[in-house]
Amino acid sequence: MKLTKILAAAVLSVTVASSNDIMMESMATMDNGMSMIQKGFMNNNLKLVKEGMTLVNKGNNQFSNPKLIKKYLPKDKRHMVNVAENQAKRITLDLNVLEIRLDNKAYTSAATAYSDMLNACSRCHAIVRNW
Numbered sequence: 001m002k003l004t005k006i007l008a009a010a011v012l013s014v015t016v017a018s019s020n021d022i023m024m025e026s027m028a029t030m031d032n033g034m035s036m037i038q039k040g041f042m043n044n045n046l047k048l049v050k051e052g053m054t055l056v057n058k059g060n061n062q063f064s065n066p067k068l069i070k071k072y073l074p075k076d077k078r079h080m081v082n083v084a085e086n087q088a089k090r091i092t093l094d095l096n097v098l099e100i101r102l103d104n105k106a107y108t109s110a111a112t113a114y115s116d117m118l119n120a121c122s123r124c125h126a127i128v129r130n131w
C-alpha cells in the first residue's frame with residue numbers, strides 16, 4: 001500500500017528546537033508534530049494525532065509569511081516563492097481536512113490527509129534544496 005511506504009519513509013527523529021532561528025524552530029516543531037501524527041495513526045492513538053496536529057499548525061504558522069519564506073530560498077529560486085508559500089497553505093488545508101475526517105471517524109482518509117501534508121513538506125524542500 002502506497003501510504004504504508006510513505007509512512008515508513010518518514011523520518012522518525014525527534015528533533016529538539018535548539019536555535020533562535022525562526023525557520024529552524026518552525027521546522028523542528030513541524031518535524032516533531034509529523035512524527036507524533038504518524039505514531040498516533042500507527043498505534044491507533046488519536047490523542048497523539050491531535051497533539052501532533054497542534055504542533056504542525058504552530059510550526060506552519062511560524063513559517064507561512066511569503067516575505068520570510070523568500071529569505072530562505074536560494075537566490076535562483078526566489079521567483080518560486082508562490083509555490084513555496086502554497087505548500088504552507090496546503091498544510092493548513094490538510095490540517096482542516098484531517099480534523100474533519102477524524103471527527104467523522106474516517107480514519108483511512110484522515111491518514112491520507114497526513115500523507116498529503118508530508119508531500120507539501122517535500123515540495124517546499126525540493127525547491128529549497130534543488131532536489
Ligand code: HEC
Pocket residue numbers: 015023024027028030031034056063069072073084085087088091117118120121122124125128129
Ligand atoms: C515553505 C517551505 C517549507 C515547507 C512547507 C516546509 N519546510 Fe522544512 N525547511 C524549509 C527550509 C527553507 C529549510 C532549511 C533548508 C534546508 O534544510 O535545506 C527546511 C528544513 C527543514 C528541516 C531541517 C531543519 C534543520 O534544522 O536543518 C526539517 C526537519 C524540516 N524542514 C521539516 C519540515 C516538515 C516536517 C515540514 C512539513 C510539515 C516542512 N519542513 C515543511 C522550508 C519548508
